[in-house]
Amino acid sequence: MTRSLRKVPLNLAALSVVAVSVFPVYWMVLTAFKPTVDIQADTPSFWPRHLTLDHFSTAVHADGFGTFWRNSLTVTLGAVLLSLAVALLAAFAVGRMRWRGRRAFILMVFTAQMAPWEALLIPMYVIARDTDMLDKLSMLTLVYFMTTLPFTIVTLRGFLAAIPVELEEAAQVDGCTRPQAFRRVTFPLLAPGLLSTSLFGFITAWNEFAFANTLIIKNQDARTLPVWLSSFSNVFGTDWGATMAASSLFMLPVLVVFLALQNRVTSGMTAGAVKG
Amino acid sequence: MPAAPPAARRRPPQQASVDPPPALRRRRRPVLGAVWPYLLIAPTLVGTAFLLLYPLIRNTVMSFQHFRLGELIRGGATFVGFDNYSEVLNDPEFWTVVRRTLWWTALNVVLIMLIGTLVALMLARLGKRMRLAVMSALVLTWATPVIAATTIFQWLFQSRFGVVNWVLVELGFDSYRDYSWFADGNSTFFILVTLVVWQSVPFAALTLYGGLTTISAELYESARLDGAGGFQVFRHVTFPMLRQLFALITSLEVIWCFKCFAQIWVISEGGPNGATTTLPVYAFQIAQSLHKYDVGSAVSTLTVLILLVALVLNLRRMFQQEGAAL
Numbered sequence: 001m002t003r004s005l006r007k008v009p010l011n012l013a014a015l016s017v018v019a020v021s022v023f024p025v026y027w028m029v030l031t032a033f034k035p036t037v038d039i040q041a042d043t044p045s046f047w048p049r050h051l052t053l054d055h056f057s058t059a060v061h062a063d064g065f066g067t068f069w070r071n072s073l074t075v076t077l078g079a080v081l082l083s084l085a086v087a088l089l090a091a092f093a094v095g096r097m098r099w100r101g102r103r104a105f106i107l108m109v110f111t112a113q114m115a116p117w118e119a120l121l122i123p124m125y126v127i128a129r130d131t132d133m134l135d136k137l138s139m140l141t142l143v144y145f146m147t148t149l150p151f152t153i154v155t156l157r158g159f160l161a162a163i164p165v166e167l168e169e170a171a172q173v174d175g176c177t178r179p180q181a182f183r184r185v186t187f188p189l190l191a192p193g194l195l196s197t198s199l200f201g202f203i204t205a206w207n208e209f210a211f212a213n214t215l216i217i218k219n220q221d222a223r224t225l226p227v228w229l230s231s232f233s234n235v236f237g238t239d240w241g242a243t244m245a246a247s248s249l250f251m252l253p254v255l256v257v258f259l260a261l262q263n264r265v266t267s268g269m270t271a272g273a274v275k276g
Numbered sequence: 277m278p279a280a281p282p283a284a285r286r287r288p289p290q291q292a293s294v295d296p297p298p299a300l301r302r303r304r305r306p307v308l309g310a311v312w313p314y315l316l317i318a319p320t321l322v323g324t325a326f327l328l329l330y331p332l333i334r335n336t337v338m339s340f341q342h343f344r345l346g347e348l349i350r351g352g353a354t355f356v357g358f359d360n361y362s363e364v365l366n367d368p369e370f371w372t373v374v375r376r377t378l379w380w381t382a383l384n385v386v387l388i389m390l391i392g393t394l395v396a397l398m399l400a401r402l403g404k405r406m407r408l409a410v411m412s413a414l415v416l417t418w419a420t421p422v423i424a425a426t427t428i429f430q431w432l433f434q435s436r437f438g439v440v441n442w443v444l445v446e447l448g449f450d451s452y453r454d455y456s457w458f459a460d461g462n463s464t465f466f467i468l469v470t471l472v473v474w475q476s477v478p479f480a481a482l483t484l485y486g487g488l489t490t491i492s493a494e495l496y497e498s499a500r501l502d503g504a505g506g507f508q509v510f511r512h513v514t515f516p517m518l519r520q521l522f523a524l525i526t527s528l529e530v531i532w533c534f535k536c537f538a539q540i541w542v543i544s545e546g547g548p549n550g551a552t553t554t555l556p557v558y559a560f561q562i563a564q565s566l567h568k569y570d571v572g573s574a575v576s577t578l579t580v581l582i583l584l585v586a587l588v589l590n591l592r593r594m595f596q597q598e599g600a601a602l
Contacts, residue, residue, distance in 0.1 A: 007403075010398065010401055010402065011402070011403075011406060013398055014398060014402055014406050014407075014409070014410050017395055017398070017410055017413065017414075018409055018410055018413040020474070021410075021413035021414055021416060021417040021474075021478070022413045022416060022417075024417075024420075024425070024428045024429070024432060024474070025416055025417070025420055025428070027428065027431070027432065027439060028424070028427075028428045028431070031431065039437060040437055043442070044437075044439055044442055085319075086319040086320055086323060087320070089316040089317070089319060089320075090316060090317045090319070090320040092316055093312075093313040093314075093316035093317050094317075097312065097313045097316075099310070099313040099314070102313070105317055107595065108324065109320075110591065110594050110595065111591060112324055112328055114531070114587050114590065114591060115328055116535055116579070116580050116583055116587075117535075118535040118536075118537045118556045119335070119535070119556065119559070119576040119577075119579050119580050119583075120328075120331045120332065120335060120576070121537075121559075121560055121563075121576075122335065122338070122559065122560070122563045122569055122572045122573055122576055123331040123332070123334040123335040123338060123573065123576075124331050125563075126334065126338065126343075126348065126569060127330070127331060127334060129348065142327060143327065145323065145327070146323055146324070146327035146328055149320065149323060149324075153320065206421070207421040207422055207423065209422060209423055209538040209541075209542065210537050210538055210541070213541070214560075214564075225423075226421070226422075226423040226538075229423050229424070229427060230423055230426070230427075230542045232427060240431055240434070240437065243427060243431065244427075244428075244431060247423075247424040247427045247428065248424075250421060250423070250424055251419075251420060251421055251424045254419055254420075254421050255416075255419050258415060258418070258419035
């Protein structure tokens with residue numbers, strides 16, 4: 001009895017952390033489903049009472065919504081696939097081969113991982129302008145490719161190191177060439193690693209705002225979702241229901257990815273728990 | 277990170293960074309052909325050269341040139357030595373922005389580390405179900421995209437129908453009726469700090485909690501037997517055990533907060549009256565609105581130099597950790 005009483009303040013603190021963490025997101029979703037009358041009521045209601053899909057329909061039918069959604073998807077998938085392919089080659093060279101300069105290469109990748117991208121907005125704009133790449137999704141794809149590449153190499157190298165090289169060697173003894181051994185033996189084992197690495201890349205590219213805002217200026221049709229959403233007052237005016245519906249829709253893919261990854265994230269984190 | 281990423285927003289700690297490739301240590305196999313590894317890393321090198329190295333060099337070169345709208349359109353920029361730097365360094369506004377950036381970074385990082393540590397310690401003491409609830413809530417916050425979060429916070433603090441003003445009025449602070457938060461410099465700064473702290477605490481708390489779970493229970497027990505109180509246990513057992521992790525998270529948060537751009541730009545564009553202009557925002561404003569690409573580049577270069585202190589510390593630690601794997 002006294003023990004459970006002592007736990008009360010702790011659990012209250014826990015509840016308040018949950019409340020502070022969840023409330024903004026909950027408020028976004030609730031507003032998105034509330035009729036406008038309720039949104040503009042003098043006393044806001046904190047529970048769902050009358051629900052409506054009107055705001056989602058406003059958001060989906062907003063000018064260019066489909067285009068921006070497609071742009072975001074194109075840029076994100078393009079960048080992630082490109083960086084996965086390039087990183088896989090580099091990770092193989094680093095993890096499975098010995099060569100002069102390997103150490104320097106790894107140091108370069110680590111340094112690149114810390115690159116101050118926010119400070120490169122201006123030169124990137126000038127370069128894009130000089131090379132006629134301004135307002136083009138391909139430029140954005142290339143930038144996102146480079147921002148996710150170092151992280152992808154480092155992570156893939158880690159996953160590759162976890163796969164015993166003996167498996168590959170056994171396949172080579174059985175008559176496979178080295179690329180065959182990699183493709184048939186190591187690659188399938190690497191698949192989960194590839195997936196989770198690419199999902200983190202996906203989140204980074206999907207959420208990126210600064211470069212999308214700097215490199216896409218005149219051609220409004222080439223904008224991505226974050227930039228479009230950041231200018232919601234031009235799109236929806238003071239229609240907060242539609243704004244919240246649009247941001248819920250924008251958040252949805254990220255949430256799905258996070259849920260898919262959560263196991264991996266928390267299992268990695270709690271792996272040490274067994275010891276204690 | 278990153279941001280994450282940041283761009284690389286918050287990323288989970290990399291499981292990759294600790295384990296050395298055991299395969300390498302044990303055997304040295306003759307390589308198929310000496311060129312293969314170089315072919316395999318060639319795409320990475322090309323990408324890094326064109327998309328990272330070249331912009332960095334271009335930025336530095338531009339900061340020593342006269343590069344305004346005319347040069348942007350027609351080309352033919354001329355070198356002017358340190359003119360841009362002396363213009364920046366002699367501008368009192370620059371120093372105001374530097375001080376503000378340091379204050380912004382310090383305030384955010386201290387709050388993030390303090391709350392993150394408290395939440396991590398709390399997680400370690402919670403029952404199983406409550407802990408799962410808190411962790412899920414933290415992951416939800418972590419997963420919220422930056423731009424979704426900025427939009428939500430603008431709605432929460434909206435003057436007429438915003439829920440924050442309603443709560444404050446209900447609590448008896450009548451002056452907050454229809455109060456417009458974003459018209460005032462200090463309150464906008466406050467909202468931005470709240471936003472960044474809210475988004476950053478999950479990474480710090482979950483990573484620290486992960487570290488806490490690796491400390492064996494015996495250590496705590498013996499400390500308790502020796503008569504240590506709660507705070508003493510933290511000071512003499514928990515903190516020393518996790519010193520590395522604390523240092524890592526703190527330096528990452530310093531870097532992330534210092535170069536924070538999207539949140540500030542979307543909510544206030546550095547305003548009102550420059551009250552939320554930090555260095556990255558300042559550089560962008562100079563280049564984008566005033567078309568002084570040269571001076572903007574100089575500010576960017578100075579930003580990188582200031583950031584380098586945190587970056588070098590962080591890189592050194594990373595290399596030390598990776599030393600075994602190299």
